[in-house]
Amino acid sequence: MADEEGIALDxxxxxxxxxxxxxxxxxxxxxxxxxxxLSEDVLSGDDEGLDPWTTxxxxxxxxxxxxxxxxxxxxxxxxxxxxxxTFDLLAGxxxxxxxxxxxxxxxTAGEIDRLADAVADRPKPARSAAARAxxxxxxxxxxxxxxxxxxxxxxxxxxxxxxxxxxxxGGSPGLVLRPRTPAEIADALAFxxxxxxxxxxxxxxxxxxxxxxxxxxxxxxDVGALNGVEVLDEATRRVRVGPGATWKQVxxxxxxxxxxxxxxxxxxxxxxxxxxxxxxxxxxREHGLTIDRLRAVELVLxxxxxxxxxxxxxxxxxxxxRGAGANLGIATAFEFEASxxxxxxxxxxxxxxxxxxxxxxxxxxxxxxxxxxxxxxxLTGSPRQGQSVVQLYGMVDSADPEVVVxxxxxxxxxxxxxxxxxxxxxxxxxxxxxxxxxxxxHHGSGEPVFRSAFLPELTxxxxxxxxxxxxxxxxxxxxxxxxxxxxxxVAPEATAFAHRTPAFSVAxxxxxxxxxxxxxxxxxxxxxxxxxxxxxxxxxxxLRDAFPPATLARLRELKRRYDPTLLFRDNFPITLExxx
Ligand SMILES: Cc1cc2nc3c(=O)[nH]c(=O)nc-3n(C[C@H](O)[C@H](O)[C@H](O)COP(=O)(O)OP(=O)(O)OC[C@H]3O[C@@H](n4cnc5c(N)ncnc54)[C@H](O)[C@@H]3O)c2cc1C
Numbered sequence: 135m136a137d138e139e140g141i142a143l144d145x146x147x148x149x150x151x152x153x154x155x156x157x158x159x160x161x162x163x164x165x166x167x168x169x170x171x172l173s174e175d176v177l178s179g180d181d182e183g184l185d186p187w188t189t190x191x192x193x194x195x196x197x198x199x200x201x202x203x204x205x206x207x208x209x210x211x212x213x214x215x216x217x218x219x220t221f222d223l224l225a226g227x228x229x230x231x232x233x234x235x236x237x238x239x240x241x242t243a244g245e246i247d248r249l250a251d252a253v254a255d256r257p258k259p260a261r262s263a264a265a266r267a268x269x270x271x272x273x274x275x276x277x278x279x280x281x282x283x284x285x286x287x288x289x290x291x292x293x294x295x296x297x298x299x300x301x302x303x304g305g306s307p308g309l310v311l312r313p314r315t316p317a318e319i320a321d322a323l324a325f326x327x328x329x330x331x332x333x334x335x336x337x338x339x340x341x342x343x344x345x346x347x348x349x350x351x352x353x354x355x356d357v358g359a360l361n362g363v364e365v366l367d368e369a370t371r372r373v374r375v376g377p378g379a380t381w382k383q384v385x386x387x388x389x390x391x392x393x394x395x396x397x398x399x400x401x402x403x404x405x406x407x408x409x410x411x412x413x414x415x416x417x418x419r420e421h422g423l424t425i426d427r428l429r430a431v432e433l434v435l436x437x438x439x440x441x442x443x444x445x446x447x448x449x450x451x452x453x454x455x456r457g458a459g460a461n462l463g464i465a466t467a468f469e470f471e472a473s474x475x476x477x478x479x480x481x482x483x484x485x486x487x488x489x490x491x492x493x494x495x496x497x498x499x500x501x502x503x504x505x506x507x508x509x510x511x512x513l514t515g516s517p518r519q520g521q522s523v524v525q526l527y528g529m530v531d532s533a534d535p536e537v538v539v540x541x542x543x544x545x546x547x548x549x550x551x552x553x554x555x556x557x558x559x560x561x562x563x564x565x566x567x568x569x570x571x572x573x574x575x576h577h578g579s580g581e582p583v584f585r586s587a588f589l590p591e592l593t594x595x596x597x598x599x600x601x602x603x604x605x606x607x608x609x610x611x612x613x614x615x616x617x618x619x620x621x622x623x624v625a626p627e628a629t630a631f632a633h634r635t636p637a638f639s640v641a642x643x644x645x646x647x648x649x650x651x652x653x654x655x656x657x658x659x660x661x662x663x664x665x666x667x668x669x670x671x672x673x674x675x676x677l678r679d680a681f682p683p684a685t686l687a688r689l690r691e692l693k694r695r696y697d698p699t700l701l702f703r704d705n706f707p708i709t710l711e712x713x714x
Contacts, residue, residue, distance in 0.1 A: 138292065139253045140169035140201065141246060142237040145183020148172075155189075156196040161243045165250035168573070169201030169230055171237050187217065194225035198383075201230040201573045228572045254284075265290025270308030270351045272332055278309070279321035285312040285359075296575030297356065298348060300340035301402070304579035305348025308332065314359045316466045320438035322355045323464070326701060327436075329353055335704050336464055338377040339404020340576050343584050344666050345460055345705035347407070357406060360466055363387040371472040372429065377406025377465050382565045389562035393472035396421040399511065399527075401565030409468050410459025411667045412631045414639050416529040416564065419506045419619030421473040425456035425631055426624055429471050433463035436701040440466070454692045457630030458681070460705040461689065462696050479530035479538030480564050481510075481556045485549030490514065490522040491601035493549045497526075497614065498592025500544040502637060506619030507531040508541040512548075516607045524549050528616070533558060583647045585654040586668035587661035587679075588636035589614070596660045603642075608653050611643035632685045633663040641668040666706050674713060677706055687712075 141162050148155040159170045170193070172186040183189075186204035194202060202225070221229045238249050268290035269275055278286050287293050287310040297310045311322040326334050333352030340347055340358075348354060361378035371393055375384055382401030388394050396417040398408055409431075413424020421427065430444035431452065441463070443452035454462050487493040497512050504510065510528030526545050530538045535558060542556060589596065592614070604612060617636050626632040640661075644650035651671055664679040681689060686708070693700075693708045700707055 138168040139236060139238070139249065140167050140171060140203075141249065142171040142173045142239045144239070144241070145172055145174050145186055145189060147241070148184045148189050149182065152192075156193060158240065158243065158246065159193055159197050159200065162240075162246050162250075163197050163200040165246055167200065167246070167250055167253070169203055170197075172202065172204040173237075173239075190229070191221060191225070194221070194228060198570055199228070199573060202228050203230050225570075225572065230573070261288070261290060270306075272329070272351070273308040273353070274325075274328065275309070277325070277328070278311070279318075279325055281318050281321045282311050282313060282325075285314070286310070287312070296573060297354075299576045299578045300337065300342060300348045301576045302341070302343055302578045302582040303346070303348050304581075305335075305354075306350050307335065307348055307354045308351045310354045310356050312356045312359055316432070316434050316440045319355065319357065319434040319464050319466060320440070323434060323436060323438050323701070326353055326355065327699075330699075330701070333704060334701065336406075336460065336702070338406025339380050339402070340571075341400075341403040342407050342667075342705070343582055344669050345407060347704075348578075349704070355464065357464060357466065358404075365391065366469065371474070373470050373472050375405050375409075375468050375470060377404065377409075377468070379405045380568070381405065381408070382562075382568050385562040385565035388472050389560055391472070392474060392476055394421075394475035394561040395424065395427050395470050395472050397424050397565070401568035402571070403568075405468060406465055407460070408667070409470075410455055410465055412457060412665060414615050414617065414621075414665065416509050416511075417473070417475065417531060417561065418621050419509045419616060420531045421475075422620040422624065423631065424470075425629055426620070427470045427473070428456060428468060430469040431455050431459075431465055432467040433459075433465050435463045436697040436699065444469075450688075450692060451696065453628075454630050454689055457632070457685075458689050458692075458708065461693060461702050461708045463702070475531065475561050477533035477558045478561055478564070479532060479535075479542070479556060480559050481526070481528050481530070481538075481542050481545075481554070483526040483542075483545065483551060483555075484553040485524045485526065485546075486552050487522050487524060487549035488520055490517055490524075490604055491597045493522065493524050494592065494597040494600055494614075495594060496548045497524075497545070498597065498637070500547065501614075501616050502592070502618075503544070504541065504616070507537075509616045509619075510542075510545055511616060512614040514604065514612050515610045516604050522549075522604070523552075529561075529564070582643065582670055583645060583650055584641060584643050584668050584670045585650055586639065586641045586664040586666070587654075587657070588617075588633045588663040588665065589638040589640050589660060590635065590662050591637050593660070596657075599657055599660065600640075603653050603657065606649075606653055608644045608646065608649050609642045610645070611641075613641045615639040615641075626682070627684070630681065630685055630689060632682050633665075636662065639665050639668070641665075669706075677708065680706065 190204035333349035335354040337347035337356040358378035360376035366372040381397040513525040
């Protein structure tokens with residue numbers, strides 16, 4: 135807390151100018167201050183302001199991550215506790231305690247800028263002996279580049295808890311470096327090159343399943359600060375996005391223009407990890423994978439060189455980044471061509487079935503016949519007492535309610551409809567339902583156990599074998615993602631994401647790694663390839679599953695050229711030579 139800094143806003147301002155009040159809080163957030171204290175009399179000395187608690191809840195909806203401190207009258211402690219719990223849950227653990235914090239009362243953006251500049255210029259306090267005692271072996275803490283010293287986080291630091299884990303994984307890195315510019319990323323990579331004996335994680339928004347954007351005792355380069363979303367050209371719908379932005383943030387900005395970029399199904403996922411791997415989502419059948427909307431990318435290579443790649447320059451690198459980017463550099467900016475997307479139909483159906491094999495067969499048939507404006511994902515777990523719950527969720531890229539109903543009706547035959555919600559809404563609203571990551575960061579623990587595969591066709595044999603797999607009780611998450619449509623319009627050799635023609639991407643999550651591997655391997659004859667973003671099996675065959683021979687050979691060539699010393703090795707590293 136000692137090195138955190140925040141502002142106090144007078145609640146009288148919330149009464150007289152609510153939007154101005156929210157704008158000041160957002161400005162403090164954009165300048166990386168840590169919290170806003172909502173105070174009744176900090177400036178005006180009276181209690182003419184609004185209720186702090188209600189105002190804090192309102193402000194939470196108008197900011198993304200800044201901590202909020204408000205006193206709550208606790209006449210009925212149980213009510214106060216419930217209110218705190220509710221706030222924590224809905225606002226992403228952003229409620230903080232006021233007591234003991236330094237507070238700077240402000241009324242203008244200029245005052246916030248002065249405070250933020252002063253904080254930035256302040257020499258970092260030397261770490262205490264207790265903090266230094268938590269340092270990990272093998273990290274040259276005294277050699278941290280000067281440009282990064284003020285944003286480096288060590289295990290003994292205040293901010294460490296918020297940075298150690300990711301969404302799916304627990305971790306205890308020895309050092310998290312948080313560069314803010316490509317030049318600082320080059321400095322971080324120079325430091326990483328001196329620490330080859332340690333794991334190296336690259337993190338954008340920390341939703342990696344396959345990648346290791348945290349580790350035990352190693353380095354993490356966290357580029358979350360590069361999170362801008364900027365419209366470059368209205369006419370061509372060209373948009374520049376930083377890797378640290380989430381798809382929720384991107385969708386919110388593009389919504390104002392009636393645009394969207396085909397992304398994944400969860401708005402909390404980061405641009406950096408998804409846009410270097412593929413991006414199979416709710417608009418993909420109509421508008422392609424995320425990488426299909428990419429027009430240029432900027433990266434810092436393993437040796438620190440900044441490069442730009444597109445169809446006009448460094449074409450080979452541009453080809454490789456679209457599917458295997460994590461192996462080639464750290465992406466610092468993406469330029470996409472957004473699609474025009476107006477209102478969409480958004481459906482969430484829950485169905486019951488005593489016969490999951492039959493439900494799978496039916497889904498396969500209906501999905502295969504759906505037009506490309508319709509994308510529906512199938513989600514289930516192991517049957518319980520002979521019954522399976524199937525969740526179908528999907529999008530119809532049409533603002534016409536009749537079209538939406540017509541497209542979705544066949545899916546209701548997959549099982550017995552128990553619940554349904556079908557609405558006309560905005561893509562941004564669907565992405566916006568993802569939780570924000572609060573100041574306490576991600577809370578993943580342990581290691582995820584995921585398997586992935588591409589399914590060329592959902593045959594009766596597959597339905598039978600998948601149903602048998604689900605009945606083993608090994609699987610608690612089994613998902614079929616609808617592919618085809620615009621994904622298949624792109625030639626396999628056009629990008630490093632070569633598996634263009636499968637009908638579905640399939641993923642399963644379990645608790646027992648060996649058990650899941652053995653069960654999944656038994657399904658191999660149905661599969662052709664896999665999507666690395668949903669895979670955690672580290673056996674070398676997986677790389678060959680992800681990339682067909684010609685793609686892998688070309689990627690090895692790129693690896694030899696752009697990362698010959700295998701600095702990027704945390705996310706299915708491509709070896710320089712074919713080991714077989
Ligand atoms: C809840 C959830 C929903 C998901 N839904 C979808 C979906 O609908 N469709 C889909 O395709 N995928 C989906 N995914 C998978 C997701 O796309 C990948 O896990 C992706 O890597 C996450 O990106 P991130 O930046 O948040 O992850 P991070 O954990 O920050 O990074 C993951 C890995 O990506 C690489 N990486 C990260 N940043 C960069 C960078 N700037 N430059 C180069 N490499 C980088 C690194 O190897 C890193 O280990 C989902 C994952 C989760 C957890």
